[in-house]
Amino acid sequence: MTILAIGVDLGGTNLRIxxxxxxxxxxxxxxxxxxxARGRDQVIDEMCTAIQEVVGKQSNxxxxxxxxxxxxxxIEMQTGMLRESPNLPGWHNYPVRDEIQRRLKxxxxxxxxxxxxxxxxxWLGAAAGVDDMCMFTLGTGVGGGLVLQGQIWHGMTGMxxxxxHINVEPDGHPCNCGSxxxxxxxxxxxxxxxxxxxxxAEGNAPHMxxxxxxxxxxxxxxxxxxxxxxxxxxxxxxxxxxxxxxxVIADMVNIFNFPMYVIGGGVxxxxxxxxxxxxxxxxxxxxxxxxxxxxxxxxxGNAPSRSVRGTMITKALLGGDAGLIGAARxxxxxxxxxxxxxxxx
Numbered sequence: 001m002t003i004l005a006i007g008v009d010l011g012g013t014n015l016r017i018x019x020x021x022x023x024x025x026x027x028x029x030x031x032x033x034x035x036x037a038r039g040r041d042q043v044i045d046e047m048c049t050a051i052q053e054v055v056g057k058q059s060n061x062x063x064x065x066x067x068x069x070x071x072x073x074x075i076e077m078q079t080g081m082l083r084e085s086p087n088l089p090g091w092h093n094y095p096v097r098d099e100i101q102r103r104l105k106x107x108x109x110x111x112x113x114x115x116x117x118x119x120x121x122x123w124l125g126a127a128a129g130v131d132d133m134c135m136f137t138l139g140t141g142v143g144g145g146l147v148l149q150g151q152i153w154h155g156m157t158g159m160x161x162x163x164x165h166i167n168v169e170p171d172g173h174p175c176n177c178g179s180x181x182x183x184x185x186x187x188x189x190x191x192x193x194x195x196x197x198x199x200x201a202e203g204n205a206p207h208m209x210x211x212x213x214x215x216x217x218x219x220x221x222x223x224x225x226x227x228x229x230x231x232x233x234x235x236x237x238x239x240x241x242x243x244x245x246x247x248v249i250a251d252m253v254n255i256f257n258f259p260m261y262v263i264g265g266g267v268x269x270x271x272x273x274x275x276x277x278x279x280x281x282x283x284x285x286x287x288x289x290x291x292x293x294x295x296x297x298x299x300x301g302n303a304p305s306r307s308v309r310g311t312m313i314t315k316a317l318l319g320g321d322a323g324l325i326g327a328a329r330x331x332x333x334x335x336x337x338x339x340x341x342x343x344x345x
């Protein structure tokens with residue numbers, strides 16, 4: 001009998017749900033808005049209804065391993081409590097796992113969204129066939145996930161892998177975590193836009209200033225386009241991204257000596273703008289990397305060659321689906337199987 005699972009990617013604006021079988025085939029995928037302003041109970045109710053609809057359509061597809069849910073924020077793994085989530089206001093210390101299990105009457109595994117993305121890339125993406133890896137997700141913020149011997153490394157309570165809050169610049173820009181100079185303040189989409197606005201305010205970026213006046217949707221993608229067109233200030237911003245990211249990757253290489261480091265999230269699409277200085281910085285700061293770097297690194301977007309050995313630093317392959325697929329993988333590897341179908345809440 002085929003085993004399938006439901007993967008859920010619960011974000012601050014979108015809710016994505018997929019039915020995935022044990023071979024990695026996505027049987028169905030739906031996307032709806034989260035509308036967190038309506039309250040957490042309403043969001044949970046709507047999510048559970050959508051999950052029931054997806055499972056109902058797969059009732060003859062096989063046995064259900066459970067539900068995996070990726071959530072942005074700090075999760076206490078033992079209790080399934082969402083301690084804090086900047087993208088889900090009002091969910092502080094909310095027992096998300098228990099609430100969903102109560103409604104659906106089936107196994108639910110709650111996971112940090114970056115950890116889920118790391119599992120997705122380890123299963124079907126850039127790190128397929130690699131037992132140990134580290135993933136950075138560069139989006140609105142910067143998330144991280146560690147996989148050791150094929151399993152997500154959670155640390156003592158589930159808070160391991162907060163790579164976005166490693167310090168890269170002492171006394172640098174204030175971070176929402178309470179520290180200063182965190183990676184998130186130099187390598188996220190929010191940081192890229194902030195650095196551009198700072199350059200404009202200082203009068204150092206006339207081309208970007210004109211672009212900002214012409215388009216109210218001024219964002220990191222537009223700044224990347226300017227960088228690739230040769231705009232000096234935009235290129236400087238992405239060099240800052242690369243240097244900050246390379247500094248943290250070098251630390252991770254020195255600490256863990258993993259075979260693979262994967263860069264995902266929306267900002268990873270700007271690979272060509274930040275990767276050169278990122279790799280240069282890793283090489284300069286990590287003697288472990290210099291001793292283990294392959295003769296040629298993986299080309300962005302290509303799966304690793306099994307003939308290549310060494311410390312690989314590469315772009316993620318699954319794009320926005322990494323967290324969704326990884327979330328579905330979680331109940332499969334937990335080995336929990338129950339009949340397809342749910343009791344109504």
